[in-house]
Structure formats: structure tokens, C-alpha cells
Amino acid sequence: MTGPDPDRPDVRKTSAIEGPQPSGILVDENGDWFHYGNKIFRPEILETLYSKLDRTPTGQFVLADPMGPCPIDVADTPFVVSRVDIDTDGSGRERILICMKNIPRSEVLDLDTLAVGRDNILYCKVLQRRFLARFSRPAYYQLAEFVREDDGGQDFYIELSGKKYPISELK
Numbered sequence: 001m002t003g004p005d006p007d008r009p010d011v012r013k014t015s016a017i018e019g020p021q022p023s024g025i026l027v028d029e030n031g032d033w034f035h036y037g038n039k040i041f042r043p044e045i046l047e048t049l050y051s052k053l054d055r056t057p058t059g060q061f062v063l064a065d066p067m068g069p070c071p072i073d074v075a076d077t078p079f080v081v082s083r084v085d086i087d088t089d090g091s092g093r094e095r096i097l098i099c100m101k102n103i104p105r106s107e108v109l110d111l112d113t114l115a116v117g118r119d120n121i122l123y124c125k126v127l128q129r130r131f132l133a134r135f136s137r138p139a140y141y142q143l144a145e146f147v148r149e150d151d152g153g154q155d156f157y158i159e160l161s162g163k164k165y166p167i168s169e170l171k
Contacts, residue, residue, distance in 0.1 A: 031080030
């Protein structure tokens with residue numbers, strides 16, 4: 001036999017008329033990836049999937065593919081902040097580092113992008129503000145150490161290196 005078996009449900013089919021078919025890939029609200037119900041756990045596969053991740057203008061998550069974008073189902077966002085650490089940069093200014101589930105490197109938290117969404121879930125923008133990341137419960141509590149309430153008791157902010165960063169509502 002040559003080429004992929006067209007009767008296999010895990011083979012993505014595309015045509016000029018039908019467009020891309022479902023990939024069978026799901027990312028749940030905890031940032032766990034599944035393919036037809038089977039958890040994807042190998043770091044090198046997850047790294048490849050994240051490297052191909054993109055969004056369409058309508059907000060659909062897709063994997064970039066030479067045959068065209070491959071849509072995936074995402075419960076919330078594929079990016080989940082799993083850990084928060086305080087650090088200082090080369091000039092001695094404090095900064096907050098975040099680690100994301102399934103991603104082997106950390107990045108500096110962009111405090112200007114912090115926002116609270118539905119059910120008081122905290123989010124921020126990651127990867128040069130390209131994607132929204134959801135804070136896991138442990139990371140939320142780690143960051144909560146730095147959250148302050150304004151004098152009116154209505155708004156919250158993080159103060160770092162003498163600057164206040166308000167936490168907005170997710171739009």
C-alpha cells in the first residue's frame with residue numbers, strides 16, 4: 001500500500017471542497033494534550049506541537065502544516081502557567097518569571113497583560129503577547145503573594161520595583 005490509509009480515523013483528510021477535517025487533537029483546560037482520547041506526554045512531541053501552534057483571525061487554534069492549517073480543539077488555552085518565581089534582572093530590578101506546563105523554558109511575566117476572567121481565573125499574555133495563558137491554581141496562589149488591593153477596595157494590582165500594575169478584567 002502507498003500513502004496513508006484513507007479509512008483510518010486518525011489520518012487528516014483535506015480537499016478543496018471540504019477543507020481540513022478535525023485532527024482529533026484536544027487540549028483540555030489544564031493544558032493537557034490528547035489525540036483521540038490518548039494523552040500526549042512525550043516532551044519532544046509536545047515541543048513540536050507548541051512550535052506549530054497558531055491562531056486564525058477568527059480565534060481558532062491551528063497547527064501550521066504544509067497542507068494547510070490543522071484545526072485543534074482547545075477547552076480554554078493551550079498555555080497554562082504552572083509556576084511563578086521572583087527574580088532580579090542584571091540591573092537589580094525585580095521581575096516575575098513564569099514557567100508554563102509542557103514548555104521547558106521560563107519567561108518574564110508581562111505584568112501589563114494580567115487579567116481576571118470568568119470564575120476569577122487569572123490570565124496573562126505570553127510568547128511576545130501572541131497567546132493567552134491561564135494560571136494554574138498553584139501558580140495563582142504563588143502570584144497572590146504580590147497582589148495588593150487599592151485604597152477603595154475595588155481594584156487589585158501588583159507592585160514591583162516601585163511601579164503599580166493593575167489587574168484588569170479579561171475582555
